[in-house]
Amino acid sequence: MRSTFSTTTARNIFYGGALFSFLLFLALTFHTESALPQRDARALLEANPQVAVGKRVWEENNCIGCHTLLGEGAYFAPELGNVYKRRGPEFIKAWIKAQPTGTPGRRQMPQFNLTEEELDALVEFLRYASEIDTNGWPPNIEG
Amino acid sequence: MKYQSQAVAKPYFVAAIALFVAQVLFGLIMGIQYVVGDFLFPAIPFNVARMVHTNALIVWLLMGFMGAAYYLVPEEAERELHAPKLAIATFWIFLVAAALTVLGYLLVPYAKLAEMTGNDVLPTMGREFLEQPTITKIGIVLVALSFLYNLSMTFLKGRKTAISSVLLLGLWGLAIFFLFSFVNPDNLVRDKFYWWWVVHLWVEGVWELIMGAILAFVLIKVTGVDREVIDKWLYVIITLTLVTGIIGTGHHYYWIGTPGYWQVWGSVFSALEPIPFFAMTLFAFNMVNRRRRNHPNRAATLWALGTGVMAFLGAGVWGFLHTLSPVNYYTHGTQITPSHGHLAFYGAYAMVVLTMISYVWPKLNGREANGNRSQVLEMWGFWVMTISMTFIALFLTAAGILQVWLQRMGANPLPFMEVQEQLALFYWLRVIAGVAFFAGLLAYITSFFKGVEGSPEYRPLAQEASA
Ligand code: HEM
Ligand code: HEM
Ligand SMILES: [Fe+2]
Numbered sequence: 001m002r003s004t005f006s007t008t009t010a011r012n013i014f015y016g017g018a019l020f021s022f023l024l025f026l027a028l029t030f031h032t033e034s035a036l037p038q039r040d041a042r043a044l045l046e047a048n049p050q051v052a053v054g055k056r057v058w059e060e061n062n063c064i065g066c067h068t069l070l071g072e073g074a075y076f077a078p079e080l081g082n083v084y085k086r087r088g089p090e091f092i093k094a095w096i097k098a099q100p101t102g103t104p105g106r107r108q109m110p111q112f113n114l115t116e117e118e119l120d121a122l123v124e125f126l127r128y129a130s131e132i133d134t135n136g137w138p139p140n141i142e143g
Numbered sequence: 144m145k146y147q148s149q150a151v152a153k154p155y156f157v158a159a160i161a162l163f164v165a166q167v168l169f170g171l172i173m174g175i176q177y178v179v180g181d182f183l184f185p186a187i188p189f190n191v192a193r194m195v196h197t198n199a200l201i202v203w204l205l206m207g208f209m210g211a212a213y214y215l216v217p218e219e220a221e222r223e224l225h226a227p228k229l230a231i232a233t234f235w236i237f238l239v240a241a242a243l244t245v246l247g248y249l250l251v252p253y254a255k256l257a258e259m260t261g262n263d264v265l266p267t268m269g270r271e272f273l274e275q276p277t278i279t280k281i282g283i284v285l286v287a288l289s290f291l292y293n294l295s296m297t298f299l300k301g302r303k304t305a306i307s308s309v310l311l312l313g314l315w316g317l318a319i320f321f322l323f324s325f326v327n328p329d330n331l332v333r334d335k336f337y338w339w340w341v342v343h344l345w346v347e348g349v350w351e352l353i354m355g356a357i358l359a360f361v362l363i364k365v366t367g368v369d370r371e372v373i374d375k376w377l378y379v380i381i382t383l384t385l386v387t388g389i390i391g392t393g394h395h396y397y398w399i400g401t402p403g404y405w406q407v408w409g410s411v412f413s414a415l416e417p418i419p420f421f422a423m424t425l426f427a428f429n430m431v432n433r434r435r436r437n438h439p440n441r442a443a444t445l446w447a448l449g450t451g452v453m454a455f456l457g458a459g460v461w462g463f464l465h466t467l468s469p470v471n472y473y474t475h476g477t478q479i480t481p482s483h484g485h486l487a488f489y490g491a492y493a494m495v496v497l498t499m500i501s502y503v504w505p506k507l508n509g510r511e512a513n514g515n516r517s518q519v520l521e522m523w524g525f526w527v528m529t530i531s532m533t534f535i536a537l538f539l540t541a542a543g544i545l546q547v548w549l550q551r552m553g554a555n556p557l558p559f560m561e562v563q564e565q566l567a568l569f570y571w572l573r574v575i576a577g578v579a580f581f582a583g584l585l586a587y588i589t590s591f592f593k594g595v596e597g598s599p600e601y602r603p604l605a606q607e608a609s610a
Contacts, residue, residue: 006375007375010379013378017382018385018386021385022385022389024390025389033333035402036330036333036401041400042330055331059266059270059327060257060262060268061253061254063190065193065253065271068476070331070399071475072271072335073271074189074271075477076177076189077189078558103180104181105180105181106181107189108184108185110190112254132399133400134398135403135406137472138551140556142557142559
């Protein structure tokens with residue numbers, strides 16, 4: 001029997017398979033987008049413009065460079081997706097203002113010189129993040 | 144080197160290696176900060192070191208891919224590069240943009256950098272791996288366009304092979320998915336969802352096409368095996384890659400607010416992702432076993448085989464370790480993640496670039512292979528770096544298992560920072576392995592300066608042609 005599996009066949013299977021997978025992925029994406037309003041706490045985001053401002057503060061100080069947020073980011077410092085529930089708003093603000101601790105040998109968090117408005121916005125952003133439906137992750141409050 | 148214009152690869156490779164050195168130095172700084180928390184603080188806070196480390200990695204891999212493509216595409220197309228001067232100009236623009244960005248990270252506070260570069264106009268900064276100012280991102284797109292234009296023109300006007308088609312497809316995909324780095328909705332879930340279209344669809348999608356093409360090219364050269372056989376393997380491998388890897392993106396959609404069904408889609412498809420990596424390993428060994436000649440560049444052959452094995456270990460085995468959603472529930476965002484991240488990035492992409500450089504560098508300098516001394520030193524570099532990286536991954540895996548146990552399981556979970564203190568031993572071991580890695584890198588670099596030394600069989604290419 002002659003081998004019927006030629007390079008051309010292999011190539012066609014590749015293009016077909018890749019296209020099919022991508023279309024399936026797009027379909028799942030569309031479905032996800034339609035399911036998100038029930039899960040992603042967008043009511044908080046839409047009701048309070050501070051949340052978006054807080055996200056910008058989060059980004060422009062590169063908090064993700066040390067911390068995880070919903071388990072993604074850096075692994076040097078604690079998870080912050082649920083910090084609002086773990087510590088509460090006042091603790092978070094006081095903590096950020098008190099940095100760096102200067103404790104010798106301890107991991108240090110920089111002083112970002114945030115204004116009171118920026119701190120409030122950041123807290124609102126973290127509150128919003130803590131309300132996202134994450135399918136029960138993290139396993140416990142320690143993150 | 145068959146075509147003069149292939150020489151444009153040279154500066155790309157030099158810059159890639161220089162950035163590799165910078166990357167590892169900043170990795171060592173962070174490694175120390177993990178155990179001596181205030182090391183170099185406040186001059187270089189951890190997050191700054193991390194940006195330099197990961198962005199230098201990405202840029203040197205891109206430089207490596209570009210150098211590889213500028214060498215490979217003309218050779219496959221059997222003609223000179225469309226616009227060699229443009230390739231050189233693009234190189235300098237890319238290098239200067241990268242250098243300025245890194246200086247920005249190091250010299251001004253990140254918030255200041257965001258303000259200076261107008262992040263509020265189109266906010267894209269402050270997300271992992273995508274920390275570059277928006278103007279740098281735009282610069283990257285322009286560099287990619289110039290690069291793709293140059294190569295596509297060369298490709299279209301010349302011989303079209305499976306290898307160059309797959310390479311170009313991968314590179315176009317790289318550029319297209321990078322456009323999602325400009326997508327940054329205020330909605331955190333949607334932000335995260337599309338962020339993975341850059342990160343996951345790169346490393347577990349289009350970059351694998353680039354890797355497969357480069358590996359296939361080098362294997363043809365060093366083994367002399369029939370192209371027909373290699374082409375078929377290549378298509379089978381990349382079919383498996385995209386069929387498993389695209390839906391496999393779902394393994395990042397378990398806990399970020401996306402619907403629960405991703406746990407099924409993500410687990411099933413990503414569990415199959417090791418198959419193409421395994422196929423790549425088989426491919427490399429199979430081709431070398433069937434070789435029609437013993438190429439004098441033994442170092443390049445070693446790199447090619449090593450890439451197959453280490454990519455399978457780092458991406459396939461270490462990826463599988465935490466990819467099923469019930470496991471990932473506990474390991475998500477612990478030290479297990481960077482243990483896999485390191486072994487996979489090194490084993491697949493760092494090593495495939497080093498494979499190409501190993502094969503191409505002597506050619507660019509007018510010889511078939513380097514002398515014996517140089518090759519022995521290069522192979523020392525290979526072993527020391529590869530073994531050290533394996534140990535880095537093992538130490539982080541141990542740290543990660545302990546972290547999961549102390550922080551996420553059991554009746555009395557400990558707070559993050561307390562757990563970190565208990566992991567100090569493994570972090571110290573990681574620093575030691577990191578220093579060893581750096582030593583291996585130095586040995587590797589030294590090999591470039593030994594060129595033709597100590598090689599009885601060395602003959603320049605020109606002589607060989609006339610012999
Ligand atoms: C001497 C060697 C190295 C040391 C000590 C080192 C150390 C580190 C540290 C401490 C982090 C940050 C982890 C965190 O966020 O908490 C990191 C991140 C990272 N490094 Fe390295 N590194 C080294 C070499 C490398 C090499 C050679 C590569 C790739 C070829 C690499 C790729 C990465 C990647 C991809 C990340 C991000 C990981 C993630 O987000 O999961 N590193 N490295
Ligand atoms: C060469 C290919 C690969 C590279 C370079 C790579 C690299 C990485 C990196 C850097 C991360 C961390 C991302 C972050 O910072 O959040 C990551 C996460 C992850 N990778 Fe890979 N990976 C590769 C292939 C694979 C494969 C084949 C699998 C599965 C079989 C896999 C499974 C995972 C999972 C499950 C995570 C998420 C970890 C978490 O939940 O924290 N990876 N990968
Ligand atoms: Fe992934």
